[in-house]
Amino acid sequence: VAGFAEPIGRLIDALKLLPGIGQKSAxxxxxxxxxxxxxxxxxxxxxxxxxxxxxxxxxxxxxFSEGEMCPICADERRDRGAICVVEEAANLPAIxxxxxxxxxxxxxxxxxxxxxxxxxxxxxxxxxxxxxREGGVREVILATSPNVEGEATAVxxxxxxxxxxxxxxxxxxxxxxxxxxxxxxxxxxxxALESRREF
Amino acid sequence: VAGFAEPIGRLIDALKLLPGIGQKSAxxxxxxxxxxxxxxxxxxxxxxxxxxxxxxxxxxxxxFSEGEMCPICADERRDRGAICVVEEAANLPAIxxxxxxxxxxxxxxxxxxxxxxxxxxxxxxxxxxxxxREGGVREVILATSPNVEGEATAVxxxxxxxxxxxxxxxxxxxxxxxxxxxxxxxxxxxxALESRREF
Numbered sequence: 001v002a003g004f005a006e007p008i009g010r011l012i013d014a015l016k017l018l019p020g021i022g023q024k025s026a027x028x029x030x031x032x033x034x035x036x037x038x039x040x041x042x043x044x045x046x047x048x049x050x051x052x053x054x055x056x057x058x059x060x061x062x063x064f065s066e067g068e069m070c071p072i073c074a075d076e077r078r079d080r081g082a083i084c085v086v087e088e089a090a091n092l093p094a095i096x097x098x099x100x101x102x103x104x105x106x107x108x109x110x111x112x113x114x115x116x117x118x119x120x121x122x123x124x125x126x127x128x129x130x131x132x133r134e135g136g137v138r139e140v141i142l143a144t145s146p147n148v149e150g151e152a153t154a155v156x157x158x159x160x161x162x163x164x165x166x167x168x169x170x171x172x173x174x175x176x177x178x179x180x181x182x183x184x185x186x187x188x189x190x191x192a193l194e195s196r197r198e199f
Numbered sequence: 200v201a202g203f204a205e206p207i208g209r210l211i212d213a214l215k216l217l218p219g220i221g222q223k224s225a226x227x228x229x230x231x232x233x234x235x236x237x238x239x240x241x242x243x244x245x246x247x248x249x250x251x252x253x254x255x256x257x258x259x260x261x262x263f264s265e266g267e268m269c270p271i272c273a274d275e276r277r278d279r280g281a282i283c284v285v286e287e288a289a290n291l292p293a294i295x296x297x298x299x300x301x302x303x304x305x306x307x308x309x310x311x312x313x314x315x316x317x318x319x320x321x322x323x324x325x326x327x328x329x330x331x332r333e334g335g336v337r338e339v340i341l342a343t344s345p346n347v348e349g350e351a352t353a354v355x356x357x358x359x360x361x362x363x364x365x366x367x368x369x370x371x372x373x374x375x376x377x378x379x380x381x382x383x384x385x386x387x388x389x390x391a392l393e394s395r396r397e398f
Contacts, residue, residue, distance in 0.1 A: 004292075005265035007250040014246035017239065019231050025219070031289035032218050033247055034254055034263055040216065041251035045244040047213035048232055051206040052240035055233055064233055066204035090230035093203075 008034070060131070062107030062124050064089045072105060079103045081138035083131065085157055087111045087145065095143065103141075106131065111149040112156055123153070125160055132164045139167040146173045146191075207233070259330070261306030261323050263288045271304060278302040280337035282330065284356055286310045286344065294342065302340075305330065310348040311355055322352070324359055331363045338366040345372045345390075 008030055015026035033041050057063070058070035061083075065071075072078060072092075082103025086092060089107050108123040131137065140161050144150035154170055161168055174192035175184055184192075207229055214225035232240050256262070257269035260282075264270075271277060271291075281302025285291060288306050307322040330336065339360050343349035353369055360367055373391035374383055383391075 004270065005254050005263055007246070007253045007265065008263055011246040011250040014243040017235075017243070018228050020224070020227070027292060028219070028289070029217050030250065031263075031287070033251060034288075036216075036251075038251050041247050044213040044216070045248040047206070047210040048240050048247070049244040051210040051229065052232060052235075052237050054206045055204050064204055064207055064230075066206065071203065088230070089233075090227070093226060 057107075057109075060127075061105045062089065062109055062127070063092060063105055077102075080136055082141065083128070083137055083139070084141045084143050085128065086143050087150065087153065091143070103139075106140075108144075108153065108157070111144060111153040113149050120156060123156075125157060128157070129160060129164065132161065132166055137166050139169060142168070142170045146171075256306075256308075259326075260304045261288065261308055261326070262291060262304055276301075279335055281340065282327070282336055282338070283340045283342050284327065285342050286349065286352065290342070302338075305339075307343075307352065307356070310343060310352040312348050319355060322355075324356060327356070328359060328363065331360065331365055336365050338368060341367070341369045345370075 011030045011033065012023070012026045015021055015029050016023065018026075021029070033044070054066055055064050056066075058065035058073055059068045060073040061070060063070040063072060079102045082101075083106050084095060084101060084103055085106045085108060086095070087108055087110060092105060092107075095101055095105075106124070106128045108125065108128075110118050110122055112118060112120065112123070128140075132140070140157075142154040142157060144153045144157075158168055158170075172195055173188070174195055175181070175188060181189065210229045210232065211222070211225045214220055214228050215222065217225075220228070232243070253265055254263050255265075257264035257272055258267045259272040260269060262269040262271060264272075278301045281300075282305050283294060283300060283302055284305045284307060285294070286307055286309060291304060291306075294300055294304075305323070305327045307324065307327075309317050309321055311317060311319065311322070327339075331339070339356075341353040341356060343352045343356075357367055357369075371394055372387070373394055374380070374387060380388065
């Protein structure tokens with residue numbers, strides 16, 4: 001930014017690498033950081049550094065973890081008979097917040113995308129097969145996103161899991177709660193009709 | 200966040216202190232940081248730390264600065280006869296981007312707000328008076344925001360600057376470029392009428 005000291009420009013550039021943060025937001029964040037007490041800036045810098053240095057992938061499910069096993073895999077109260085397959089660890093909080101799922105997870109680490117050069121070999125499916133073969137798994141829930149890449153990924157994982165003989169399910173597609181039929185797109189309404197249930 | 204390693208929770212909490220960043224955005228930013236190479240996280244942490252440690256207020260105008268004098272005050276090509284008074288250093292980039300102002304600035308460091316407990320003694324006005332008394336200043340432009348606090352601040356600064364005998368101006372209020380009269384609020388339209396110019 002013209003008229004500003006060089007460390008400010010570098011801070012703005014670093015903040016701009018974050019998702020959804022453009023030039024204006026980055027500038028606003030930088031000015032906020034400069035106006036706050038030095039300890040607050042130091043704490044933020046340390047939290048970033050620390051999290052990146054100390055957090056790794058869970059050896060079992062691929063979720064973010066401090067040790068070999070993430071808090072969910074290590075939690076003995078979780079139902080070991082269910083594995084919910086998600087694309088990214090970032091998808092877990094949404095599912096956890098529902099309070100309706102007590103099983104384990106498996107993080108693929110992405111979704112199939114020829115465009116972005118992500119192929120089957122880039123997804124953590126081998127470890128999923130191992131987990132199922134180790135026994136005790138009743139059901140695998142495919143919770144990839146209901147978009148082109150997520151669907152392709154679900155089909156791919158299903159092809160590998162199905163021969164293993166566990167129950168295979170897919171999260172439902174339909175109208176979002178609180179939405180209006182009038183403003184629902186045709187694809188979603190079509191899926192909602194197809195997936196209709198007894199009332 | 201439930202199910203996540205503790206350093207992630209701390210990173211999310213630190214990010215939530217930034218303006219406009221709630222729980223969801225903070226979580227998204229944290230996951231992004233965790234997925235990027237460690238060097239990128241380290242660079243961001245260092246940029247935050249560095250900027251906060253190395254940036255101080257310009258002794259002359261109060262703008263963010265690395266040394267005693269900010270790049271604008273130090274720039275000999277700037278017109279030393281004009282001082283544009285703003286509330287915060289964060290307001291400068293917007294004015295600089297117009298490319299229409301070549302003078303200097305004076306950063307008050309806030310705006311009068313009885314509610315937030317900001318009084319006249321909290322604003323950098325003494326230094327502004329000194330700068331005018333040092334001579335060479337033709338015009339002081341009041342570029343505080345056109346809201347209640349900004350107006351009160353402009354009136355307060357005007358009361359102090361007017362006796363010094365320099366030209367005193369206020370940035371114009373009117374319809375934003377590209378807006379429509381039909382959807383303009385009454386106050387803005389009123390100001391636009393009051394400030395009408397020969398065409």
